[in-house]
Amino acid sequence: MARKRSKRARKYTFLIIPEGRGKIWKREVTWREIESVFGLLIALFFILSGSIGGLAYYRHAYTATEAIRQENARFEEERHKLLTKVSTLEYLVEKAQRAVNQLEVSLNVTTDGVLKGVGPVVDDGVVAPTAAELSANLETPKGKKGYSLEGLDTTLDNMEGTAKAVVDRLDTIYKLSRGRELFLSSVPSIWPTRGLITSGFGPRRRPIRGGTTFHEGIDIAAPQGTPILATGDGIVTFSGYKHGLGNTIIVDHGYGITTTYGHCSENFVKEGDIVKRGELIGTVGRTGLATGTHLHYQVEVDGIPVDPMRYIHEKM
Template sequence: MDSYTLIWVRDARSRPVQFAIPKYRVKQAGIAAAVVMLIGLVGTWDYWRLRADNAELAELRVEAFEQREQITLFTNRLEEVGQQLTRVMDLERKVRIIANLPGTAGVGGDDLAELAPHVEGEVALPVGVPIGMGADDSSGFESRNRRGGQGGGGPLPEFGSSSAHDVFFESLDHRAVELGDGASARADSLEVLLGQLDDKRQRLVSSPSIWPSKGWLTSRFGARVSPFTGLRQHHSGIDIAAADGTPIHAPARGRVIFAGRKGPLGNALVLDHGFGVKTVYGHTKEILVKTGDTVERGDRIALIGSSGRSTGPHLHYVVEVKGKTRNPLDYIFD
């Protein structure tokens, strides 16, 4: 038989109804039903897979957003650290310039020259090595930087799970904060050192240290017999005899606070060098500066003469420290 017969009886009195269904139709219907079920199963599986993927994608988006925020924060930290390190390097350069340390280069132009050139037999400090650390310590300094930088710390965690990412960024952020604090503390320390060095430099620049004029030392500081009275008296400075018109030079940076006639000193000049130090120049022939002028060490300020109470052309040179006269020879180093 090539077909299936279905008999449908509505009730006992009704005539049975027969249906003949070919077997290939039944097979086709079964195949169609199986295909529909398969498609339904595939569709259901794909739906739940997409739903799970969407949920995972949403989580990844949240995680990516958080990581972007962490990266932004870390970038800002690094910028702050970079600014602090730039400040430290600039301060170190200034300190090296003031202290005339090796590794200091001139500023301006392409041809940079070291202010403190390398001396044969001495080990020059490499540029960038922190002050107080010798050349032999530079390798250790670099290795410490590779190990974790200033502030110490162990190795960074490896990337892996989400928690590992969090630990990694927290570690980087913590280390950036440590580096920034360390750089800031170093910069503050260098600023204090810079101020002290600058103060010392100003003191050195403003401290009398050279002969004010060429000539012959004819009278020293202290007790002596006066050439005018024949009596023993205190001589407040030194006398330097020289030819009339010999130049007088400023022994240090200073400001002219007096220029004119000053009793027995004749044409006199007074320089204020700051820090309580003043110098006086008496018996000059001509004063080449005026009150209020600022002079530097070595500038010509007057000419030797014999004005006032004098026995011949010479310079009467006085050094005062906080109002008290001192032996000028203690302030001459050349």
């Protein structure tokens, strides 16, 4: 009995029979050859699958890289815009600080405290730093030149502090200048009436009682009814009759300054009225102890009579 052949040794016949009378194609192969063909097909399948997967992966990686590149480009553009704005703000803050300095000098006022700027004061004709220059001045955490959020944050903090200090200085300047304006408007600096000075400030002979006395004001002779004007802003603290001065008006100008108007024919204001410099408050007369129609005009500082001529800054 013949030995049974193994599966690997068997041969298999493949026939391809065409229609009609064509030649029949015949091929005998062993099982080993079939296994080799199938193995090759499987290997090709895995190679092809790996190649397709690799191509897909690299395509995805390229797309992601391109997206990151575009995002970086957008970020760089936004960074440049931000640095340009910061540069402009820095220039404006420095310009405001310089304007405050000039304002203090022009108004002759000083404020306490010293401002710390974020850089040198930008003078006329000097352009603001560019975004590239500002970026180069910002240190990275590693010490390399370039863009740094920490450096930018510090710059913005400095500018914020400087801007607040400038605002505080402007507020102080306003208050000081406003106070000066009020003071200057309160100083009795105009003539109370128009006429002829018949008696000045200081020692003189008494016109009625005789003897020598200290004249605490000036006498201005003028016709009856000549207008009397407030010589500075203030509040009327007295309007009535006083022995010797007759009809009298006293105005408190603040800052320890008061003015007195005596021998009035008429008083047009009453106690508590607020008057402005140049406002009509009465008329010239000869009430009280007077030898003729005139105005007795007196200025006191902290209760002490002073020469009114020291404060009058206009010509008669």
